Amino acid sequence: MKNYVTHLECALTGEIKDKNKVHGLSSAGKPMLVRYDLEEIKKDISKEDLKKNVINGFWRYSFLLPVDKKNRVSLGEVKTPLINLDNCINELDFKGKLIVKDEGLLPTASFKARGLCLAVSMAKQLNLKHLAIPTNGNAGAALAAYASKAKIKSTVFCPDDTPEINIREIKSLGADTYLVNGLINECGKLILDGKEEANWFDVSTLKEPYRIEGKKTMGLELAEQFNWELPDVIFYPTGGGTGLIGMWKAFTELLKLGWIQNKLPKMVAVQAEGCAPIYKAWKEGKEFAKLWEGAKTLAAGIRVPIAVGDFLIIRAVNESKGFSITVSDEEILNSRESVSKKDGILLCPEGAATFAAFKKTLNQGLIKKNDTVVLFNCASGLKYPLPEVSKFIDKNSKINYLDFKL
Numbered sequence: 073m074k075n076y077v078t079h080l081e082c083a084l085t086g087e088i089k090d091k092n093k094v095h096g097l098s099s100a101g102k103p104m105l106v107r108y109d110l111e112e113i114k115k116d117i118s119k120e121d122l123k124k125n126v127i128n129g130f131w132r133y134s135f136l137l138p139v140d141k142k143n144r145v146s147l148g149e150v151k152t153p154l155i156n157l158d159n160c161i162n163e164l165d166f167k168g169k170l171i172v173k174d175e176g177l178l179p180t181a182s183f184k185a186r187g188l189c190l191a192v193s194m195a196k197q198l199n200l201k202h203l204a205i206p207t208n209g210n211a212g213a214a215l216a217a218y219a220s221k222a223k224i225k226s227t228v229f230c231p232d233d234t235p236e237i238n239i240r241e242i243k244s245l246g247a248d249t250y251l252v253n254g255l256i257n258e259c260g261k262l263i264l265d266g267k268e269e270a271n272w273f274d275v276s277t278l279k280e281p282y283r284i285e286g287k288k289t290m291g292l293e294l295a296e297q298f299n300w301e302l303p304d305v306i307f308y309p310t311g312g313g314t315g316l317i318g319m320w321k322a323f324t325e326l327l328k329l330g331w332i333q334n335k336l337p338k339m340v341a342v343q344a345e346g347c348a349p350i351y352k353a354w355k356e357g358k359e360f361a362k363l364w365e366g367a368k369t370l371a372a373g374i375r376v377p378i379a380v381g382d383f384l385i386i387r388a389v390n391e392s393k394g395f396s397i398t399v400s401d402e403e404i405l406n407s408r409e410s411v412s413k414k415d416g417i418l419l420c421p422e423g424a425a426t427f428a429a430f431k432k433t434l435n436q437g438l439i440k441k442n443d444t445v446v447l448f449n450c451a452s453g454l455k456y457p458l459p460e461v462s463k464f465i466d467k468n469s470k471i472n473y474l475d476f477k478l
């Protein structure tokens with residue numbers, strides 16, 4: 073398989089960099105994007121060729137990825153399923169399709185596997201020896217897993233209130249794991265400050281060029297699953313925004329390849345009321361977002377007070393004629409409960425936020441009643457604290473079985 077990468081490019085200034093060198097942010101301090109020779113890909117590969125590809129997970133799109141085959145680090149990436157929420161919509165004033173893309177089936181049970189699989193594979197390709205990451209949980213676990221597999225050292229900094237299960241998972245998967253009395257951006261600052269002396273490579277969201285290429289595969293996979301006719305609206309729980317930016321990059325590349333037509337989905341950036349820097353900037357018509365003070369939400373994955381890719385998220389939302397919206401923690405918990413009880417899918421809180429946002433949007437008339445809508449569930453619901461069970465049976469007492477009758 074040929075490698076079609078031509079160069080890397082600063083997403084703000086267009087500055088060009090050598091694809092064979094190690095890169096963090098551009099000289100302007102903004103994300104670097106990978107560019108491909110799309111004309112050459114168009115000549116070499118067709119949709120028909122892709123149909124014959126037997127690989128099920130995202131490595132089937134390797135022509136649009138920067139990794140040479142020998143450097144692929146794999147833990148069994150699968151194509152994630154699309155699941156209809158038909159029981160939920162029965163009770164709503166909605167005649168379209170509501171579909172969850174369930175990313176919880178990927179290695180380490182979250183979609184962070186897509187990005188970190190790519191970042192670690194590229195670290196192997198570029199011969200990096202030590203990777204460091206700030207995380208609210210899932211990114212750290214995915215880095216730890218892929219780095220261990222690739223025999224690369226990983227160091228992980230988590231806010232000390234990260235869900236317990238995530239922290240233990242990260243350590244179990246072999247990362248040198250630390251709790252920090254601060255938020256994810258403050259964990260990120262430790263990595264930046266320690267760069268010279270610790271000599272680690274910073275794999276923070278969008279501060280290296282390859283996690284976004286991994287997240288881009290959500291867009292490629294979705295397009296293929298929809299037989300190259302994309303849904304009308306995509307709701308994405310937005311923290312650092314890599315997934316939203318990545319999907320938008322995927323659609324742009326597919327357009328240039330001529331594999332999809334000009335009708336692209338509206339991209340909806342869903343944030344939590346307690347941490348909504350992107351929503352605020354978008355609403356005020358700004359290009360960049362300000363640091364959100366006192367960030368607080370139980371949806372840890374979207375508790376990101378400042379994002380280096382802010383302008384790319386806002387740009388994608390606007391170009392797609394989408395919007396941003398916030399939901400409260402209470403709406404998140406209610407949504408998680410109703411989707412799991414009605415349709416049998418245990419969403420993660422961030423995934424539940426997209427359902428809550430969908431319902432709000434429907435009431436506000438921001439989407440059409442017959443739209444095809446995709447919600448992203450980014451992690452297995454099992455990675456999060458769940459409501460406790462308090463009903464108890466004493467096996468020695470007399471049990472009234474009539475109480476169980478329907």
Ligand SMILES: *Cc1c(COP(=O)(O)O)cnc(C)c1O
Pocket residue numbers: 182184210211277309310311312313314315316373374420422423450451
């Ligand atoms: C990281 C994460 C998000 C946010 O993803 P971004 O692409 O960084 O915006 C949402 N949900 C979960 C479960 C996550 O782990």
